Amino acid sequence: MWFRSLEWYACPMCHAALRLKILDERRVDLSPEYLALAKELGRLDADFNRFVESGALLCDHCRVVYPIVEGLPVLIPYTTPTHAEFEAAHKALLAALPQYKWPAKTSVPGEEFVMRSFAAEWRDYDYDGVIWDLSYEDHEKRFLAEIGEQMLHDGQEGTFVEIGCGLGLTTLFAAKDLRCDAIGVDLSLAVLRATAQFKDNPFLHFVQGSAFYLPLRPLIANVIYSHGVLHHTYSTQDAVTAVTQHCARGGWIYLWLYGSGSKKGSVARRFAFALEETVRPSIARHLSAPPVKATLSVMACAYLAVNFVHRLRDPSVEKYTFANAVHAARDRFTPMFAHRHDYPEVAGWLRNAGFNCLEKVDWRTMPTANQANYRRNTGVRGKRVTT
Ligand SMILES: C[S@@+](CC[C@H](N)C(=O)[O-])C[C@H]1O[C@@H](n2cnc3c(N)ncnc32)[C@H](O)[C@@H]1O
Numbered sequence: 078m079w080f081r082s083l084e085w086y087a088c089p090m091c092h093a094a095l096r097l098k099i100l101d102e103r104r105v106d107l108s109p110e111y112l113a114l115a116k117e118l119g120r121l122d123a124d125f126n127r128f129v130e131s132g133a134l135l136c137d138h139c140r141v142v143y144p145i146v147e148g149l150p151v152l153i154p155y156t157t158p159t160h161a162e163f164e165a166a167h168k169a170l171l172a173a174l175p176q177y178k179w180p181a182k183t184s185v186p187g188e189e190f191v192m193r194s195f196a197a198e199w200r201d202y203d204y205d206g207v208i209w210d211l212s213y214e215d216h217e218k219r220f221l222a223e224i225g226e227q228m229l230h231d232g233q234e235g236t237f238v239e240i241g242c243g244l245g246l247t248t249l250f251a252a253k254d255l256r257c258d259a260i261g262v263d264l265s266l267a268v269l270r271a272t273a274q275f276k277d278n279p280f281l282h283f284v285q286g287s288a289f290y291l292p293l294r295p296l297i298a299n300v301i302y303s304h305g306v307l308h309h310t311y312s313t314q315d316a317v318t319a320v321t322q323h324c325a326r327g328g329w330i331y332l333w334l335y336g337s338g339s340k341k342g343s344v345a346r347r348f349a350f351a352l353e354e355t356v357r358p359s360i361a362r363h364l365s366a367p368p369v370k371a372t373l374s375v376m377a378c379a380y381l382a383v384n385f386v387h388r389l390r391d392p393s394v395e396k397y398t399f400a401n402a403v404h405a406a407r408d409r410f411t412p413m414f415a416h417r418h419d420y421p422e423v424a425g426w427l428r429n430a431g432f433n434c435l436e437k438v439d440w441r442t443m444p445t446a447n448q449a450n451y452r453r454n455t456g457v458r459g460k461r462v463t464t
């Protein structure tokens with residue numbers, strides 16, 4: 078973690094500020110472009126290039142210790158296998174903090190499972206220029222179309238927070254397009270890969286955390302962005318309510334959620350939805366079993382065929398490799414939860430949380446490869462009322 082990111086992080090349980098204990102840190106040689114931007118934004122100081130590789134974050138209020146592993150702060154309110162590994166490697170540090178314990182909250186329903194299934198989904202992905210069926214270039218265009226001109230304008234030079242950032246590609250585009258510090262939060266260890274991949278960018282910050290217990294100070298985000306995430310939790314509404322607490326007054330939120338259109342339409346689409354509803358719960362429960370792996374490979378072949386047809390219709394759709402197809406099949410068939418919500422419902426939640434300027438994102442503004450996706454699903458943006 079960049080040393081200076083301490084100013085945004087907070088205990089996920091009580092939201093108090095955290096104290097940093099450094100075990101290992103380095104000074105990063107930053108590119109002239111980043112240094113110039115940091116200077117322009119008034120963020121360049123003696124600590125700007127300090128990167129903490131390992132250490133601990135302490136909450137003096139809860140008397141809890143959170144590990145920093147390979148540059149990644151692990152700010153979830155319960156333990157995972159990462160904690161045991163950290164404990165084995167850093168016995169002396171923990172022995173010197175006898176009054177601090179690991180966090181021991183109970184996770185929200187299904188969350189530890191969701192963490193494992195998505196870790197498996199991202200583990201084999203390569204940063205290969207294609208994400209889902211989009212080139213990185215189209216992915217960035219999609220991001221800009223999602224947030225729209227007003228959010229792009231108001232979010233400049235502020236703090237951007239992405240919930241469920243996966244491998245951090247959108248977080249990267251946000252930092253660039255909004256000329257801001259961008260924080261990517263994800264429940265899975267995809268963020269460990271993102272931390273390593275983008276370790277030379279001092280405007281990118283990744284943290285392992287849950288949407289239900291965001292390890293961030295309240296009201297810090299000028300833009301909160303979340304695409305394809307909150308419907309994968311036990312309650313989309315509770316997740317939306319939790320993340321809105323971190324949006325600054327006058328700040329913006331963008332959410333993309335599965336919509337009911339994804340279960341309607343052609344016979345093939347209805348069949349795919351019925352198949353998903355039938356097999357997803359049992360696939361989710363037996364993720365590492367060999368028959369599940371074989372089933373996912375068969376499904377990946379179906380994805381390759383669909384991708385082939387899509388590319389005949391629209392050449393801007395990227396060609397799937399087998400790995401891309403397995404990733405897409407995993408995304409559809411392995412999550413434990415996949416709820417569907419339409420615009421009026423989501424807009425109602427946001428209105429109750431104090432947002433206005435609510436708007437359903439127009440699918441026609443998307444790159445062509447993604448328009449159908451936006452017709453069927455729900456992209457919503459809104460602004461938090463200032464008074
Ligand atoms: C379908 S992926 C989408 C990733 C990325 N937003 C994208 O569009 O490529 C869903 C991501 O949400 C994360 N996730 C699921 N539940 C979460 C939660 N409660 N808090 C934070 N992240 C969560 C998963 O780990 C996964 O990386």
Ligand SMILES: [Zn+2]
Nearest residue numbers: 088091136139
């Ligand atoms: Zn605390």
